[in-house]
Amino acid sequence: MWRDGPVLRSAFLALAAVLCMGSGPRPAAAGQTVVTDLRVGENAKTTRFVLDLTGRVEFRVFTLADPYRVVIDLPAVAWRLPVRPLPERRGLLAKLRYGLFKPGISRVVLDMNGPAAVDKAFLLVPAGVHAYRLVLDLVPTSRAAFLKRAGRPDARAASLTPVPARPRPGYGTAKTAVPPPPLRKPRRADKPRRAESKPVIVIDPGHGGIDPGTTSVGGIYEKHVTLAVAREMKAQLERTGRFRVVLTRERDIFLRLRDRVAKGRDAGARLFMSIHADAIKNRKVRGLSVYTLSERASDKEAEALAEKENKADLIAGIDLTHETPEVANILIDLAQRESMNESVRFASLLIKELRRKTRVLRRSHRFAGFAVLKAPDVPSVLLEVGFLSNREDEKALRSKKYRAKLAAAVVRAVDGYFARVEEATRK
Ligand SMILES: [Zn+2]
Structure with missing residues (x-):
């Protein structure tokens, strides 16, 4: 599906949007992770996107060109967002949509108002009153740089299989093709x-x-x-x-x-x-x-x-x-x-x-x-x-x-x- 070129891909996304995005809240299956909020903030050049989650998830992030999009794939999650309009026109974000993409995979699509690069993508474990948070930092980039990156993840997307619910160490960021050097394990775990x-x-x-x-x-x-x-x-x-x-x-x-x-x-x-x-x-x-x-x-x-x-x-x-x-x-x-x-x-x-x-x-x-x-x-x-x-x-x-x-x-x-x-x- 993802190798079919931009036109078909866009058409498919549009269809997916129609089919999945407006379905409203559904009860979560037992043990299913729930997305409780979705936030966007700006700080200087960075646009930060945060998903609040009730559990740990694996995720992958990639970009798609024409129009410029940043895509986050998660295991099938339930959506229970506060009743208010979705964030739009904030920083690099034009608008966004979310929903079930295919069995086992939920997807968030961020429509960007220009070429953007994923600067950071990581999951935070609960701290204070916060549960899990998936954080994405997006920065502006050139069209040339965007296209260079956008081409690559397609292969990855084509082989996309439902993301397992249990996380694997080292998995989870857009930039961890080469696993980062391990830090010393925290002695006091949470x-x-x-x-x-x-x-x-x-x-x-x-x-x-x-x-x-x-x-x-x-x-x-x-x-x-x-x-x-x-x-x-x-x-x-x-x-x-x-x-x-x-x-x-x-x-x-x-x-x-x-x-x-x-x-x-x-x-x-x-x-x-x-x-x-x-x-x-x-x-x-x-x-x-x-x-x-x-x-x-x-x-x-x-x-x-x-x-x-x-x-x-x-x-x-x-x-x-x-x-x-x-x-x-x-x-x-x-x-x-x-x-x-x-x-x-x-x-x-x-x-x-x-x-x-x-x-x-x-x-x-x-x-x-x-x-x-x-x-x-x-x-x-x-x-x-x-x-x-x-x-x-x-x-x-x-x-x-x-x-x-x-x-x-x-x-x-x-x-x-x-x-x-x-x-x-x-x-
Ligand atoms: Zn004092």
Whole structure:
């Protein structure tokens, strides 16, 4: 079929489009992978295409000329996309269609608005609230270069057989004709985090031991306040029966920042919350604020992380064993961006809930480069519970009743956050 030349091929595609593309959602067979969303984004010259999937899939990517198309073949998957128009006219993408191509093979066809090259194609394993993601980065190329590439995959397409459901190592990218050199296997696989039935929330009481943090107007230490607040949050979150909570420290002990981050990852955190209390010269200032990592700091962090030898460990949860170092860097960047978006989503829920019951700062959501927020694959926020330099705030934080109110707001925010996650996976 694929050797029949462009005209017949186009005709066939058009037919396939008519037959398969408008068929609407169908119930998924047991164990069948479901595509839950389909996203397109642009960044400088790159157009990124992402499929959200409930399971691991094999895939192949190739290009077709006249018109310019990028084709992704998957095993037969079920489609349960959110009810909204498909992305179109974004970056290099003109429009797209998808559906069953032939028994055992589902296909996505991206119609491009010009010659495009597949820069990267890879599968991300679940991290944070995200399930599997198939990511395609497309960049502009010349017509000559496009035609040179487009000619080759035809032979591959002609011999296309249903893609086996079980993945083979090294398979899966458009550019892995020569398998990339294997990276060291991550020592901490993502097994514990997926085996956990209740979402794990890691709460990190700031400071401790030889590091007391700031001192309040009345002489109490930040390290004691943060631990008291964290304990109350743990108690209330676990009382719901819906979460497991791990504290980075249970007592008055010093922890390095990187140990805090590592504890979060080791526990398989789906959410990481660091607790601190402010102090400034102006004693009138009071209120809570929530910090997430800034884009700028994230980029630098991603860069630094990528250079580290043990990066596979650092981003446990992302399987880099089949990826080239270059792809690995992109993965770190992507994971961090995605967990950053999740962090921001949680931060705004948290502020909304806190605002009901407590006083929050006017600029309640801030972005900063806190080291403790830099686990690239765990959505993380830092909560400043108030100003110890302010008498009212100090008094409030010393009272168990106020801490309980604070914790109740956190429970509602966490509930709201995971409700959305579950909703997304149920669809
Ligand atoms: Zn602090």
